[in-house]
Amino acid sequence: MQTDLTVLELNQSVKSSLQSSFPAPMWIRGVITGLRRVSGRGHTYFQLADPAAAGEQSPAVVDCALFAGDRSRISLETGRKGKLFDLVNEIEVRILVSVSFWDRSGRFQLLMKGFDADFAGDSAAIHLQRLIKQLSQEGILEENGTLPLSQLPLNIGLVTSKGSAAERDFVKTLEESGYPFRVHAAWALMQGSETANSVCSAFNKLMTHRGDSLDAVVLTRGGGSTTDLSWFNNEGIARTIAQLPWPVISGIGHEIDTTLPDYAAHTRAKTPTHAASILVDRVARFDDSVSTLSQILVSKISPLIQIENLKLTNLTGNLTLYLASLPSRKAEVLQKLASKLNLAVVGKLHHIETRISESERQIEMRDPSKMLKLGWSVVRDENGNPLRSANLISEGQMVKITMNHGSLTALVKGKTGEKSD
Amino acid sequence: MTENMTYSQMLAELQGIVDAVSRDDCPVDDLEEKVQRAGLLIKTLRARLKKTEKSVSQMLTEIDS
Numbered sequence: 239m240q241t242d243l244t245v246l247e248l249n250q251s252v253k254s255s256l257q258s259s260f261p262a263p264m265w266i267r268g269v270i271t272g273l274r275r276v277s278g279r280g281h282t283y284f285q286l287a288d289p290a291a292a293g294e295q296s297p298a299v300v301d302c303a304l305f306a307g308d309r310s311r312i313s314l315e316t317g318r319k320g321k322l323f324d325l326v327n328e329i330e331v332r333i334l335v336s337v338s339f340w341d342r343s344g345r346f347q348l349l350m351k352g353f354d355a356d357f358a359g360d361s362a363a364i365h366l367q368r369l370i371k372q373l374s375q376e377g378i379l380e381e382n383g384t385l386p387l388s389q390l391p392l393n394i395g396l397v398t399s400k401g402s403a404a405e406r407d408f409v410k411t412l413e414e415s416g417y418p419f420r421v422h423a424a425w426a427l428m429q430g431s432e433t434a435n436s437v438c439s440a441f442n443k444l445m446t447h448r449g450d451s452l453d454a455v456v457l458t459r460g461g462g463s464t465t466d467l468s469w470f471n472n473e474g475i476a477r478t479i480a481q482l483p484w485p486v487i488s489g490i491g492h493e494i495d496t497t498l499p500d501y502a503a504h505t506r507a508k509t510p511t512h513a514a515s516i517l518v519d520r521v522a523r524f525d526d527s528v529s530t531l532s533q534i535l536v537s538k539i540s541p542l543i544q545i546e547n548l549k550l551t552n553l554t555g556n557l558t559l560y561l562a563s564l565p566s567r568k569a570e571v572l573q574k575l576a577s578k579l580n581l582a583v584v585g586k587l588h589h590i591e592t593r594i595s596e597s598e599r600q601i602e603m604r605d606p607s608k609m610l611k612l613g614w615s616v617v618r619d620e621n622g623n624p625l626r627s628a629n630l631i632s633e634g635q636m637v638k639i640t641m642n643h644g645s646l647t648a649l650v651k652g653k654t655g656e657k658s659d
Numbered sequence: 660m661t662e663n664m665t666y667s668q669m670l671a672e673l674q675g676i677v678d679a680v681s682r683d684d685c686p687v688d689d690l691e692e693k694v695q696r697a698g699l700l701i702k703t704l705r706a707r708l709k710k711t712e713k714s715v716s717q718m719l720t721e722i723d724s
Contacts, residue, residue, distance in 0.1 A: 558719055565712035568666075572708065575673050576701050582681040583694055590687055 249341035256346075260337040263351050267332040269296070269364070270325055280306030282325065286348065289330060302335065304350040316355045317431060323353055329365045332357035366471045370501055373476050379501045381480035387504060388453040389524045391517050394421050395448060395455035395484065397440040399428040404460045404489075404510035411514035417521045422448055428459040433469035438478045445482070454517065455482065457499055458489035458510040467491045476502035489513030610642040628653055661703045669707075673700045 243251070268286035275282045282304040287296035304312075304325070316323035325331070334352025339345070373379050394412070398404045405423070412419040424440035427433050437457065444455060457479075470490055479486050479502040488499040489507030500506040507513035602608070606616065617625045618638045625631055631650055639646040661669055676697045679685055685693075 561715045561719060564715060565708050568708050568711075569705070572670070572673075572701065572704050575670075575677055579673070579677045579680060579694070579697050579701075582677055583690065586680060586685065586687075586690065589683075 245344070246341060249339065249344045252344075253339040253341050256337050256339050263334050263336040265332055265352075265354070266335050266348070267330060267357070268300075269330045270327055271296075271299070273325055273327045280309065282309060284325065284327075286331075286333070300348055301346070302333075302348045302350055303338075308349070308351060312350075312353045316353055319355055323355065323431075326365050326368075365468070366496070366498060369471060369473055369476070369498055373473060373498075373502070378473075378476055378480045382482060382486050382502060382504045385483070385485045385504060387485045387520070389520065391453035391520055392417065392419050393448075393451055393453045394419055394517060395444040395452045396421050396423040397426050397437060397444070397455060397457045398423070398459055398510070400425040402428065402460065404428070404458045407460075408456065408458055408489075408510040408514045411511050411518065415514075415518040415521070417518065417525070419517070419521075422452065429462065429466045429469055431469070434472035434474045437470075437475050441478050441482060450483065452484045454485045454487055454504075456487045456489065456507075456510075456513045456517075457503065458487075458507070458513050459491070460510060461492040467497050470497035470499055472498065475499055479503055487513045487516060607642075610640065613642070616640040628655070661699065666704065666707050669700050669704050673697055673704070676700070 266286065269289050271285045271287050273282070273284040284302050284304075285299045286302050287299040289296070313323045332354035333350050334354075335348035335350055338347045338349050340347070370379065396405070396408065398408070400423070409421060412421065422444065424443045426440035427436035441455070444452065467490060476498050479488075479499060485504035486499070486502075487505045487507050488497070488503035489510050489512055490497045490499060492509060505516060507516055610616070616639070617631070618640070619625055619630075620636055620638070622638070625637065631637060631653060633650055633652055635650045637648055637650060639648055664672075676693050680690065680693055680697075
């Protein structure tokens, strides 16, 4: 009969068997769940699960631990390769583990010893999808897309790596267009663990120095490995883009690559060159529409100008005729007035002369000497008063008679035919 | 005194003198003075016309060219 084992003996036996079966660390892949980091010691605990079908539970799960010392070493090694080391829930990872069994608690656990930074396929995609879902629910991804992109985007902010092929391609495409683009660059790291901070800092720099003067901002870098591009799958970048006052054009990697800024930006470009082409095309469309409008305007205005020219020519002709005849017409009026004046004055003088002549004639006619010559006499009394009636003369009265060539003094001896008027 | 008068003002005054002289009640005493004034006005108006004619002629030459 076999002796009963204590729990500890059983656990020690299991531990020994496990160590025999898995003498060296091994690579295992699975999806991280239940990630928690114990503050203070710096140890990280999580579960690794086989990927589950949609809506189902994972078929298998195992507890994992990453001790602080291992974490520092792995982070350093990964960073030296220019890769990202970041454990995130729901990400599929490939990690190096050793099997551990605690004989006192009977707890089975995998101890993480290494990290495959090049394994990023499904895990990066899951991480990205998770971020997209979360940020979309918050409305972060739609924010920048609501900003209007200028019809004439000539003032461009550029966030990229200084001296990179992306910068050259982008600027070259703009320059070749011949349009007067003005590029204001804010340099940023385009790979490595500081990418997100550097990009956000570049955006903030443009905000501080350029404010409202930009029409759009382009975030771009050339192609790279999935891991390289995964540095951009950072919610900090997405949240910063959502707060920017200008439309952002995201051109990261190649056509097949998709990163979080592509979702958060106003417009997604396939490459740096494509980002520039989007701007050039927009300016070209504006240019075309202005040219078309100008042609329409000219075609509408030309006939009007011709008509106005004709009117002006006619008016000039009329004015010429009017002005040419003006002095003579005025002179004619003046001449008429002068003639009228002459006639009036001459007439007046003639009239006066006639009246004078008439007066003269009448005066002449009434001259007493002329009457006396005709045989008429003037009888006066002793005082020289003319006696115009026989009734004024009495018999025996002395009268003086004036006749042609002399006067008589006579005594009235009698009178006849006395009668009243 | 015609220096500060416009052509129209002078013409109106001349017209007034002609009208006054044409009336029967125009005193003969005023006639000489009025005719002298009318003569001055006519002389000045003719000078103005001459000057205007010259300016217009020059202007028409410029328009034609």
